[in-house]
Amino acid sequence: MNSTSAPAPCGAWTLDPQLERDTLAVGDLPLSRVLLMNDANFPWLLAVPRHAGAVETFDLDDGQRAQLMRELALLARLLKDLTGCHKINIAAIGNVVAQLHVHVIARRRDDPAWPRPVWGALPARPYDGAECQRLIQAIRKKADLG
Amino acid sequence: MNSTSAPAPCGAWTLDPQLERDTLAVGDLPLSRVLLMNDANFPWLLAVPRHAGAVETFDLDDGQRAQLMRELALLARLLKDLTGCHKINIAAIGNVVAQLHVHVIARRRDDPAWPRPVWGALPARPYDGAECQRLIQAIRKKADLG
Numbered sequence: 001m002n003s004t005s006a007p008a009p010c011g012a013w014t015l016d017p018q019l020e021r022d023t024l025a026v027g028d029l030p031l032s033r034v035l036l037m038n039d040a041n042f043p044w045l046l047a048v049p050r051h052a053g054a055v056e057t058f059d060l061d062d063g064q065r066a067q068l069m070r071e072l073a074l075l076a077r078l079l080k081d082l083t084g085c086h087k088i089n090i091a092a093i094g095n096v097v098a099q100l101h102v103h104v105i106a107r108r109r110d111d112p113a114w115p116r117p118v119w120g121a122l123p124a125r126p127y128d129g130a131e132c133q134r135l136i137q138a139i140r141k142k143a144d145l146g
Numbered sequence: 147m148n149s150t151s152a153p154a155p156c157g158a159w160t161l162d163p164q165l166e167r168d169t170l171a172v173g174d175l176p177l178s179r180v181l182l183m184n185d186a187n188f189p190w191l192l193a194v195p196r197h198a199g200a201v202e203t204f205d206l207d208d209g210q211r212a213q214l215m216r217e218l219a220l221l222a223r224l225l226k227d228l229t230g231c232h233k234i235n236i237a238a239i240g241n242v243v244a245q246l247h248v249h250v251i252a253r254r255r256d257d258p259a260w261p262r263p264v265w266g267a268l269p270a271r272p273y274d275g276a277e278c279q280r281l282i283q284a285i286r287k288k289a290d291l292g
Contacts, residue, residue, distance in 0.1 A: 055233075056222060056226070056233075056234055057215070057218060057219050057222055057234075057236060058219045058222055058223045058226075062216065062219075065212075065215045065216070065219055066211075066212040066215060066216075068215070069203070069211045069212060069214070069215040070208065070211070070212075072203060073203050073204045073208075073211055076202060076203055076204055077204045080202070080204075087201075087202075087240055087241055088202050088203075088238075089237070089238070089239045089240070089241070090203060090237065090238045091235070091236065091237035091238070091239070091263075092234075092235070092236045092237070093233075093235045093237070093263055094233055094235070095233055095235070095253060095260060095261035095262075095263075096261050107241060114241060115241035115242050116241075116265065116266055117237075117239055117241075117263055117265050117266075119262070119263050120262055120263075
């Protein structure tokens with residue numbers, strides 16, 4: 001069967017322009033670029049494996065997938081510790097932006113979308129600069145992202 | 147910080163009753179029970195790690211997480227091959243059912259929820275027996291689930 005999601009191993013990885021527009025940079029883990037969604041409704045990170053052409057998890061090799069899982073668990077743990085949230089949501093959807101990216105979202109029982117998933121639940125509420133810089137610095141410190 | 151999601155390592159794992167009600171059994175991979183959501187709107191699997199008390203991915207150890215990722219990639223690949231879908235969605239949400247379970251869903255650009263995520267998009271449409279048994283047999287064969 002022809003796959004619509006075969007990786008393009010040639011060519012350097014660059015961040016998808018829509019992901020870049022919607023987020024703020026946090027830093028790079030060994031495999032993934034870590035981004036903060038510019039939406040103060042939820043503490044919401046993205047992990048984007050820096051592997052050109054990856055769309056599905058099976059476009060990564062087994063070692064990369066294990067590393068991605070390690071990085072997702074690290075981000076989940078640190079978001080839970082930083083926010084004291086009730087649940088972490090982790091998801092690779094990609095119906096709109098094809099570049100493989102994984103959402104890691106801190107959810108609270110009193111957040112404006114609970115218990116529904118966050119996508120499409122309400123308009124993004126951009127951070128003010130100070131609030132966002134505090135959160136990014138705290139994430140960098142916890143993730144050893146200098 | 148107190149965690150609300152610490153694993154309860156004592157006690158045997160049993161499938162959450164709501165997951166059992168909403169699904170049809172497919173079989174057991176080394177770590178996860180594989181279930182088919184009883185919703186013919188989407189080819190939709192669940193992988194449920196058989197680890198008592200696990201709620202978050204970080205309740206598994208590193209080896210279990212790597213195995214979970216391996217099993218998710220296997221299920222994603224086989225759903226794509228069986229259905230010829232355009233995108234696989236993978237997600238661990240768990241806002242309603244706490245027991246750690248991961249959705250693996252085959253999405254098509256002409257499915258009734260595209261490009262939105264499937265949760266809450268439309269009422270479940272239970273399978274008729276024959277359609278469902280064909281799909282389960284095909285999944286078992288592809289996943290070596292006897």
